[in-house]
Amino acid sequence: MTAHPDRAIASAAAAVRARLGGLQPRIAIVLGSGLGGLVRRIADPVEIPYAAIPGFPIPAIPGHAGRAVAGRIGEAQVLAYAGRFHPYEGHSPADVALPVRVAHALGAHTLLVSNAAGGIRHTFRTGDLMLIRDHLNLMWRNPLVGPVHHGELRFPDMSSPYDDELLTLLRAAAHAAAVPFVEGIYAGVLGPSYETPAEIRMLERFGADAVGMSTVPEVLCARAADMRVAGVSCITNAASGIGDARLDHADVLRATGRAQEAFDRLVVGWVRQLCAGDS
Numbered sequence: 440m441t442a443h444p445d446r447a448i449a450s451a452a453a454a455v456r457a458r459l460g461g462l463q464p465r466i467a468i469v470l471g472s473g474l475g476g477l478v479r480r481i482a483d484p485v486e487i488p489y490a491a492i493p494g495f496p497i498p499a500i501p502g503h504a505g506r507a508v509a510g511r512i513g514e515a516q517v518l519a520y521a522g523r524f525h526p527y528e529g530h531s532p533a534d535v536a537l538p539v540r541v542a543h544a545l546g547a548h549t550l551l552v553s554n555a556a557g558g559i560r561h562t563f564r565t566g567d568l569m570l571i572r573d574h575l576n577l578m579w580r581n582p583l584v585g586p587v588h589h590g591e592l593r594f595p596d597m598s599s600p601y602d603d604e605l606l607t608l609l610r611a612a613a614h615a616a617a618v619p620f621v622e623g624i625y626a627g628v629l630g631p632s633y634e635t636p637a638e639i640r641m642l643e644r645f646g647a648d649a650v651g652m653s654t655v656p657e658v659l660c661a662r663a664a665d666m667r668v669a670g671v672s673c674i675t676n677a678a679s680g681i682g683d684a685r686l687d688h689a690d691v692l693r694a695t696g697r698a699q700e701a702f703d704r705l706v707v708g709w710v711r712q713l714c715a716g717d718s
């Protein structure tokens with residue numbers, strides 16, 4: 440029999456805490472495909488390879504490094520995950536959400552999620568950073584199914600999954616750092632195949648502006664634990680049928696690579712504003 444899920448979270452959290460040397464990260468950041476370079480902006484970094492965290496799988500997808508990095512951005516203590524686990528890899532919803540639950544167990548109350556996404560809205564361009572206003576869960580999976588985890592709600596409210604105040608701060612940080620941005624609704628799908636043009640037309644009618652294969656499970660867990668959530672998608676390609684190009688993960692990574700600098704400025708500015716508001 441496998442350990443009770445709460446014990447799995449506690450033992451992973453204990454392994455991370457043992458390496459933090461007194462740091463108390465209040466902000467967790469999940470870095471999407473190819474966006475892991477943000478960890479270079481973290482001062483006094485403590486690196487924790489996923490192999491040292493019990494229960495953490497090792498990411499197998501190019502663009503996902505497989506390490507947690509704790510440290511400081513300005514005054515704020517943060518824990519960033521460079522490398523996430525996706526349902527399409529065959530990971531259970533609980534495994535996908537484990538990093539967020541561990542961050543919460545360590546005392547994080549705020550979560551920034553990021554991802555690479557295909558642009559559905561016709562005005563979006565490759566390299567745009569999209570502030571996520573809401574999402575559609577089209578993965579047909581939910582990490583909250585099963586026993587209620589310690590500190591989580593059975594029926595979490597999802598009327599405001601992405602925190603209004605954090606979104607306002609993201610806009611302010613983008614303006615201050617001269618980072619152009621767009622806003623929209625993220626559709627989370629299972630993958631791993633990219634969508635057909637017909638599926639993209641369907642998603643467009645559903646109200647989606649961008650589509651990707653991640654993020655939703657982590658946000659569901661964070662909201663169940665009453666963490667405040669903000670999200671940013673890097674638009675890496677025109678979604679299937681919108682442009683003529685064939686979709687390829689290598690192109691996705693090239694696009695996030697080009698957007699990394701703007702993404703970093705946005706996130707660093709946002710963390711600093713958040714911290715200034717807290718103190």
Ligand code: HPA
Binds near residue numbers: 675686
């Ligand atoms: N579809 C799904 N996931 C993605 C895409 C896409 O077009 N681009 C990057 N991640």
